[in-house]
Amino acid sequence: MNEKLLDAQQRLFELGAAINALQHENFQAAQELREVREALAERGRYSLVELSAGQFTYRVNPSPALGGSLDPASTQPDHYICQKCFDGPTKEKVILQRRFRPGGSSSYWH
Known part of the structure; x- marks a missing residue:
């Protein structure tokens, strides 16, 4: 039982790390999109x-x-x-x- 619990906990840590990486990637993509929109607005002037x-x-x-x-x-x-x-x-x-x-x-x- 302890072995299964430790395995589940390890998978939980792995999923947490994957979620963290995806959140970081999402933040970077949102920041890049904001910069592109600002550049397009500036060029539109x-x-x-x-x-x-x-x-x-x-x-x-x-x-x-x-x-x-x-x-x-x-x-x-x-x-x-x-x-x-x-x-x-x-x-x-x-x-x-x-x-x-x-x-x-x-x-x-x-």
Whole structure:
């Protein structure tokens, strides 16, 4: 009888360890899903636009407030994000800055 009781207790410990491992795996999957959803929401804030022939960037979308009008308190200034950086492996958001060439006759984005 004791042998069967010890065997049942051993199986109980094994099942507890398996449940613990599954709970840890579930937590990691839920955390990864949350991060992916946040990244998709962040990417959804931008639209790909062509600044000039063959030069692409992401521009922030205007965020309409309730009622369909723009709320100046909740919107961000119009800005552009480097397409290569945003689509690259690090998914960095690098804001492009307008620079003027010497003499001030033309400008470019850096």
